[in-house]
Amino acid sequence: MQSQSQPQTQSRKLMLTIAGILLLLWTILTIVPLYWMLVGSLQDSAASASFRPAMIPEALSLAPYERFFAKTAAWRWLFNSLLVSSVLTVTNVFFASLAGYAFAKLKFPGSNAIFWILLSTMMIPAQVTLIPLYILMVNTLQLQDTYTAIILPTAVSVGNIFLMKQYMSSLPTSLIHAARIDACGEFRIFWRVILPLAKPGLAVLAIFTFVASWNEFFWPFLITSSTDMRTIQVGLASFVFAESTDFGAMMAGATIGALPMMILFFSLQRYFLQGITIGAVKG
Amino acid sequence: MARVEFRNVRKEFQDHSKESFTAVAGSDFVINDKEFVVFVGPSGCGKTTSLRMIAGLEHQTSGDILIGDRVVNNLHPKDRDIAMVFQDYALYPHMTIRDNLSFGLKNLKKPKAYIDQKVKEAAAILDMEPMLGRKPRELSGGQRQRVALGRAIVRDPQVFLFDEPLSNLDAKLRVQMRVELSELHKRLGATIVYVTHDQVEAMTLGERIVVMNRGIIQQIANPTELYAKPRNMFVAGFIGSPPMNFIDASIEGGRVVVEGGSFELPAAKLDALSPYAGRKLILGIRPEDIHGEDYAPGLETSPHRMNTHIQVVEHLGSENLLYFHIGGRLVTAKVHPETKAYPGLEKPFIFDMRKAHFFDPDSEQRIEI
Known part of the structure; x- marks a missing residue:
């Protein structure tokens, strides 16, 4: 018995060691750019203009942050990002949960067909729809350089509808029947019975949407032209001066842009993990 | 309270391959005012479908359903003046017991004093005053079942519908609840339609029993007659334990x-x-x-x-x-x-x-x- 189990334990130890080393390397790879960004943002311009900041800085300085806020419309960009991400979070949570509920629990003709058509649109790469979308927004609707133009195309996403459908499917149908017998109208059933029960799913959806909207670069970049309408991500990209680039200030901007996401992630970690497993067990 | 009548009620379902399946094949019966009637039969016999059609949760393919003197074919469940107790209790998990009990009355926009009075009465009948402030997850299976009953009682409906309400309880509690249900029926003088697959439950509770199999009513009779004069081999084999x-x-x-x-x-x-x-x-x-x-x-x-x-x-x-x-x-x-x-x-x-x-x-x- 002992001779059999010993090699097994040893090979298990070896596997764990290899896994540990790989994970450590992965962690370093993930953390180094973030660390570099932070360190770069805390050193003065002379040291960081070369874009080779010392990994262990000798003197810390908040000068890059001061320059970042002084030379750019950073507050406006942050406000824009916050506004766009918040509105998108609300619209996605509201519409995706409505649609998800309908697909999961209501019987209506063609529900399956509509759902599959919606799902199939996820197969179309975003780049394919970009030009028609741009033409629609700019030429037809004349909405260029407005919040509406940034928000409208992703006001509700199919991926979120799918996520909500999976979540809603796991809620007991008898509750809906009970509410119907309890003289509850259809919208009130959704509002008073389903939404409160779907809170964990809604939280996951809200966080994912907020993060994705905050980090969104290409569409806001394409549809906005004035400095005042830029989001923080677009603003950072345009942070190039005519003669030289102030990398210190750029790193400061990047840090400020990433900070809300980091705070969000660390404070709501369990919802992120839940988001990964939704639909994995039930649905 | 009111009578319930089925006039040649038929219900067909279509499965994914669009083949139709007859769940209820032309039922005709009358449940009298204040009567306790039990639908019994094996799985898939059409008993729950029949109950859900009375509730308005399913719509019959053809035929008429009457509650009182009204044909309720096209009425929404809320307009049928019925209350239902579900197999899994279907209590709203995010609401307190008090809110669970009063939810239906609030939806009907009843005055607050009336709602409070009704909740108090139901809590007294079912001995659950101390749990009004709790959430369903803090209650045992038997207590949840009581709340589900209470939710039906506060509505003061014309007809009570019970869908296998005791099947999730352990054997001992089931016997206790059976007795309580019988007493409740006497006390409320209510028309009750009760679905079960358990023939013992059917025999002990029902004033009349509707035995169903494969969507067809096999016999409607009181327990004594059903036992002594089964109409066919199915009823004879289904009623009685061990079977005939x-x-x-x-x-x-x-x-x-x-x-x-x-x-x-x-x-x-x-x-x-x-x-x-x-x-x-x-x-x-x-x-x-x-x-x-x-x-x-x-x-x-x-x-x-x-x-x-x-x-x-x-x-x-x-x-x-x-x-x-x-x-x-x-x-x-x-x-x-x-x-x-x-x-x-x-x-x-x-x-x-x-x-x-x-x-x-x-x-x-x-x-x-």
């Missing part, structure tokens, strides 16, 4: 002949069976109507005896179940525990032929004798 024994038999020379023996029948019964002379028929006899020769009070002189080999003995304490074969069919006898029995013993049994039934082997209908 069915033995292949024939009528020859004025006697009922089974494999390994024969029984003489009174002339009156033979007359009714005369059309079956020389043909096969099915003898139905309940396990409690077969006695060991050594313990058959009142039947000691009965001529209806037969020797068989006991195969299995089950000791239940208050009675013993003995199993043996007649004509290739397994037969059960429910005998007094003092009856001498062990596997392999050849023993004479007395068949109480006064209580025997006969069935047509083709139509499976009981032959009236």
